[in-house]
Amino acid sequence: xxxxxTIAAIATGMGKSAIGMVRVSGPEAIALCDGIFTGKKRIxxxxxxxxxxxxxxxGAEVLDEAVVLVMKxxxxxxxxxxxxxxxxxxxxxxxxxxxxxxxxxxxVAEPGEFTKRAYLGGRIDxxxxxxxxxxxxxxxxxxxxxxxxxxxxxxSSEIVELRERILYNTAYIESALDDPENYSLEGFSEKxxxxxxxxxxxxxxxxxTADEGRIIKEGISTAIIGSPNAGxxxxxxxxxxxxxxxxxxxxxxxxxxxxxxxxxxxxxxRLIDTAGIRETRDIVEKIGVDxxxxxxxxxxxxxxxxxxxxxxxxxxRSILSxxxxxxxxxxLNKNDKEQLVDRSDIESLYGDEKAEGDKRQCPGIVNxxxxxxxxxxxxxxxxxxxxxxxxLDYNNQLRITNTRHKQSLIQADESLEKVQESIAQDxxxxxxxxxxxxxxxxxxxxxGETLEDDLADKIFSEFCMGK
Numbered sequence: 001x002x003x004x005x006t007i008a009a010i011a012t013g014m015g016k017s018a019i020g021m022v023r024v025s026g027p028e029a030i031a032l033c034d035g036i037f038t039g040k041k042r043i044x045x046x047x048x049x050x051x052x053x054x055x056x057x058x059g060a061e062v063l064d065e066a067v068v069l070v071m072k073x074x075x076x077x078x079x080x081x082x083x084x085x086x087x088x089x090x091x092x093x094x095x096x097x098x099x100x101x102x103x104x105x106x107x108v109a110e111p112g113e114f115t116k117r118a119y120l121g122g123r124i125d126x127x128x129x130x131x132x133x134x135x136x137x138x139x140x141x142x143x144x145x146x147x148x149x150x151x152x153x154x155x156s157s158e159i160v161e162l163r164e165r166i167l168y169n170t171a172y173i174e175s176a177l178d179d180p181e182n183y184s185l186e187g188f189s190e191k192x193x194x195x196x197x198x199x200x201x202x203x204x205x206x207x208x209t210a211d212e213g214r215i216i217k218e219g220i221s222t223a224i225i226g227s228p229n230a231g232x233x234x235x236x237x238x239x240x241x242x243x244x245x246x247x248x249x250x251x252x253x254x255x256x257x258x259x260x261x262x263x264x265x266x267x268x269x270r271l272i273d274t275a276g277i278r279e280t281r282d283i284v285e286k287i288g289v290d291x292x293x294x295x296x297x298x299x300x301x302x303x304x305x306x307x308x309x310x311x312x313x314x315x316x317r318s319i320l321s322x323x324x325x326x327x328x329x330x331x332l333n334k335n336d337k338e339q340l341v342d343r344s345d346i347e348s349l350y351g352d353e354k355a356e357g358d359k360r361q362c363p364g365i366v367n368x369x370x371x372x373x374x375x376x377x378x379x380x381x382x383x384x385x386x387x388x389x390x391x392l393d394y395n396n397q398l399r400i401t402n403t404r405h406k407q408s409l410i411q412a413d414e415s416l417e418k419v420q421e422s423i424a425q426d427x428x429x430x431x432x433x434x435x436x437x438x439x440x441x442x443x444x445x446x447x448g449e450t451l452e453d454d455l456a457d458k459i460f461s462e463f464c465m466g467k
Contacts, residue, residue: 007106225319
């Protein structure tokens, strides 16, 4: 997976800007850049972590003024010699510099290849590498803080400590089996059982943060559903603060899903406006209705929009009675008009939440007006209560934000559970090491210690160019 040639990439956006950066890394980085830079100092003679002003030239032709920053390995991000060339941020001049470097022997870097070299050089582990892209993609303070927390190595430290505990117990068992005169297994099962119980508790604690961590990173997938003309698209436009969805008085105007991201007081919502749910013979509208039903099963949050200015229809009742375990908020819309439906009408459909039988607890109800914006603050507070127990303080907690990490933790926990079952069945200690090492390897996948090369390549391929 490792290639030891010299790579180059444009590390800034390709739009017009004040500064543009070309990054070069590898064994020939200093020599290549020295051949195209003219200044008071030669790049090869510069000390590490120093900068110099000069010009980038292609023979006699000056391409641009430049400031070059020299960083000599191994104390660099990639652990290799690295040169960063800062020029004016024009796409054409940066393209010319890239062409010049390639002619002299550099190769265009693959997406994420600088970070891959940092990982392969031992500068960062895989969880920290993935946190790099999380920092770049962060859209809220909470997402940024969570990513920086992981980038600092807190998750890595926790995983390394868990693996060391597992490895110690495995090594002790194998030593005792090989050298019973000096290592005794008498009473060891009780100690191992206690250790495994503690390990599982710590792993489960991490797993429990995953749903909240995913929401912080990706946002709350929110499906806006309801009968035709209930005001779903108007709600979307109100939350966005712009006329993104077409709104008319004609039922069935929305026939496809429309997806947008918004931030409500630090909460990212991935809003999905859906077609009005009803029985229809219109083939195109039916496709939209089927998509809406499908999204209900995939969403984190359902916003059921009810038109409060008209009597509840059988279609409204059918939607409100949908059997789902999703977090749900009912939006009683058109609060700016005379209300023919109030909260008690909605609550009566669910019955007394303390009653026995099949009665379901009524979701939160928010009176809202898509026209005036009244109720937006109440909606935000309701979402905070549902997902963050009313609190949005980051409090520096370590959260699992990566689905791959969550899956590896679940598999490690299942392996440790098998160890507990084997101890209870008085299985021989040599068999215990099989599941212990399985847990060790699953945890190693998180930090890249036991990660397959093809999966590592896939992870880095999702990075942006020049990073």
